[in-house]
Amino acid sequence: MSEAALFPRIALIGFGLIGGSIARGAKAQGLAGEIVATARSSATRARVRELGIADRVVETNAEAVKDADLVILSIPVGACGPVAEEIAPHLKRGAIVSDVGSVKSAVVRDMAPYLPDNVHFVPAHPVAGTENSGPDSGFAELFANRWCILTPPAGADEAAVEKLAAFWRALGANVETMTPEHHDLVLAVTSHLPHLIAYTIVSTAEELEGVTRSEVLKFSAGGFRDFTRIAASDPTMWRDVFLNNKDAVLEMLGEFQEDLSKLTRAIRRGDGETLFDHFTRTRAIRRGIVDIGQDEAAADFGRRPAPLNKALSN
Amino acid sequence: MSEAALFPRIALIGFGLIGGSIARGAKAQGLAGEIVATARSSATRARVRELGIADRVVETNAEAVKDADLVILSIPVGACGPVAEEIAPHLKRGAIVSDVGSVKSAVVRDMAPYLPDNVHFVPAHPVAGTENSGPDSGFAELFANRWCILTPPAGADEAAVEKLAAFWRALGANVETMTPEHHDLVLAVTSHLPHLIAYTIVSTAEELEGVTRSEVLKFSAGGFRDFTRIAASDPTMWRDVFLNNKDAVLEMLGEFQEDLSKLTRAIRRGDGETLFDHFTRTRAIRRGIVDIGQDEAAADFGRRPAPLNKALSN
Numbered sequence: 001m002s003e004a005a006l007f008p009r010i011a012l013i014g015f016g017l018i019g020g021s022i023a024r025g026a027k028a029q030g031l032a033g034e035i036v037a038t039a040r041s042s043a044t045r046a047r048v049r050e051l052g053i054a055d056r057v058v059e060t061n062a063e064a065v066k067d068a069d070l071v072i073l074s075i076p077v078g079a080c081g082p083v084a085e086e087i088a089p090h091l092k093r094g095a096i097v098s099d100v101g102s103v104k105s106a107v108v109r110d111m112a113p114y115l116p117d118n119v120h121f122v123p124a125h126p127v128a129g130t131e132n133s134g135p136d137s138g139f140a141e142l143f144a145n146r147w148c149i150l151t152p153p154a155g156a157d158e159a160a161v162e163k164l165a166a167f168w169r170a171l172g173a174n175v176e177t178m179t180p181e182h183h184d185l186v187l188a189v190t191s192h193l194p195h196l197i198a199y200t201i202v203s204t205a206e207e208l209e210g211v212t213r214s215e216v217l218k219f220s221a222g223g224f225r226d227f228t229r230i231a232a233s234d235p236t237m238w239r240d241v242f243l244n245n246k247d248a249v250l251e252m253l254g255e256f257q258e259d260l261s262k263l264t265r266a267i268r269r270g271d272g273e274t275l276f277d278h279f280t281r282t283r284a285i286r287r288g289i290v291d292i293g294q295d296e297a298a299a300d301f302g303r304r305p306a307p308l309n310k311a312l313s314n
Numbered sequence: 315m316s317e318a319a320l321f322p323r324i325a326l327i328g329f330g331l332i333g334g335s336i337a338r339g340a341k342a343q344g345l346a347g348e349i350v351a352t353a354r355s356s357a358t359r360a361r362v363r364e365l366g367i368a369d370r371v372v373e374t375n376a377e378a379v380k381d382a383d384l385v386i387l388s389i390p391v392g393a394c395g396p397v398a399e400e401i402a403p404h405l406k407r408g409a410i411v412s413d414v415g416s417v418k419s420a421v422v423r424d425m426a427p428y429l430p431d432n433v434h435f436v437p438a439h440p441v442a443g444t445e446n447s448g449p450d451s452g453f454a455e456l457f458a459n460r461w462c463i464l465t466p467p468a469g470a471d472e473a474a475v476e477k478l479a480a481f482w483r484a485l486g487a488n489v490e491t492m493t494p495e496h497h498d499l500v501l502a503v504t505s506h507l508p509h510l511i512a513y514t515i516v517s518t519a520e521e522l523e524g525v526t527r528s529e530v531l532k533f534s535a536g537g538f539r540d541f542t543r544i545a546a547s548d549p550t551m552w553r554d555v556f557l558n559n560k561d562a563v564l565e566m567l568g569e570f571q572e573d574l575s576k577l578t579r580a581i582r583r584g585d586g587e588t589l590f591d592h593f594t595r596t597r598a599i600r601r602g603i604v605d606i607g608q609d610e611a612a613a614d615f616g617r618r619p620a621p622l623n624k625a626l627s628n
């Protein structure tokens with residue numbers, strides 16, 4: 001066991017983009033004496049064995065959590081309750097139990113009732129990702145300079161919370177603590193609403209009369225392309241997000257609809273001043289995101305520049 | 315004059331992202347004997363002189379088009395009519411007059427009445443861009459493997475259309491021809507609607523009660539970030555797009571609203587099956603875009619991976 005290891009044994013339940021990135025990062029940073037992994041599908045477990053990132057791959061969740069000092073569920077939000085029920089009798093006394101779900105109130109509601117008093121339940125949400133999923137999609141640097149939000153319950157053991165925070169910081173993340181309810185409101189606007197809108201517009205484009213699918217694909221560089229990236233995210237994960245953060249998402253949708261109505265009205269009336277003022281204000285937000293390092297100032301146009309062919313085709 | 319030069323003299327009116335990229339590409343490919351540029355603001359003209367990309371920078375549009383064999387307006391759509399009126403008396407007999415506007419019916423409506431019969435008017439729209447603007451933002455490879463749509467009027471001179479097509483192909487673009495009306499419908503969905511939605515959601519996020527601006531920025535990696543990129547585009551250009559493609563944009567907004575209502579209803583009712591089916595279908599569109607090279611399969615998470623710091627902070 002490495003001197004730097006925070007936990008003698010870490011159990012990872014689920015090995016998609018997030019679980020796989022935690023495993024790679026924890027291994028790269030030497031944060032665990034032993035990493036034990038499991039996944040629901042036998043195909044994923046076989047692939048994790050091939051990849052050789054986990055020290056051990058086991059068949060069941062119960063086996064995975066045995067003697068583990070840190071247990072992290074990296075599974076769709078809707079599966080957290082049943083898995084909590086399943087692992088509860090097998091948890092080590094004093095273990096930290098956490099997750100990575102994009103919704104926190106529902107995860108607390110579903111998991112807490114099953115967990116014994118002698119473990120520390122500290123829900124977490126690393127706000128990081130790509131549009132890819134599956135055991136091959138993860139990478140050790142996914143969390144670098146991203147934020148991980150912890151939502152410990154009132155009265156949580158401070159040492160346990162700090163230890164989990166240290167783990168996420170060692171994976172490169174900045175850590176912030178808030179209530180589950182506030183988390184769900186913030187993420188409804190910075191993540192859930194954008195995904196819902198992207199999923200919507202991509203299907204709108206697919207079902208139009210008068211515009212072919214081939215045209216939509218060919219001319220996607222005009223802006224549509226960026227939405228398809230988001231709308232390629234894992235369907236199970238996102239179904240569970242919307243089912244489990246319904247109220248906050250519906251609230252944000254209401255706000256969005258009001259703003260869209262204002263712009264629609266400006267277009268219908270030919271009110272150029274309102275449009276110009278609006279489009280100028282939104283630029284400032286973009287600058288703020290680049291300033292704090294959550295995106296690059298470098299222009300993105302969908303792929304690295306292709307070299308120009310010197311030979312003219314005419 | 316290079317042997318490969320398609321045009322002895324090209325006049326570029328406007329030197330933003332698109333005009334500047336045309337100049338750089340035409341120079342790199344030797345497409346012009348001479349490139350003459352102008353821009354409305356003296357600051358831009360001074361900067362173009364400093365950059366040294368154009369062979370000559372002149373003060374007025376009339377001066378720019380004198381003896382030019384190809385004239386390209388790379389200016390906001392709303393300015394095309396007045397500039398056509400201004401340059402009309404100074405155009406060389408047999409010149410090709412074109413533009414790069416994101417809307418085509420309005421450009422034809424506004425420019426055609428002013429142009430003399432002895433020039434060839436071939437409107438064009440290169441579907442390429444980044445969120446940056448200004449004379450420094452262009453680059454020669456912007457159009458490589460992108461599509462340029464030509465919308466020549468009925469009865470247009472075939473040799474002139476083909477010559478402009480050859481010019482765009484030499485800049486790396488694929489060329490397609492369609493009517494202005496069809497162009498405006500296709501672009502309303504692949505470009506104008508996505509921009510409108512992005513502009514909307516960014517302002518929604520800015521004006522919320524209960525979520526601070528700092529939180530919106532910090533947790534933007536959850537999806538919101540990608541919208542801010544689009545919503546940082548040039549406000550004047552986009553004001554003019556919406557004012558000049560009102561009907562098609564409002565039609566697409568209606569379709570979008572119907573689809574959003576369906577998903578909203580599924581969320582309110584907890585209908586996971588509808589959500590899952592929908593999110594699965596949109597993945598296929600993404601694959602189509604990657605397959606035809608309009609985006610990369612490589613995951614995007616906002617910046618190149620930062621290296622992990624080996625030292626633990628605890």
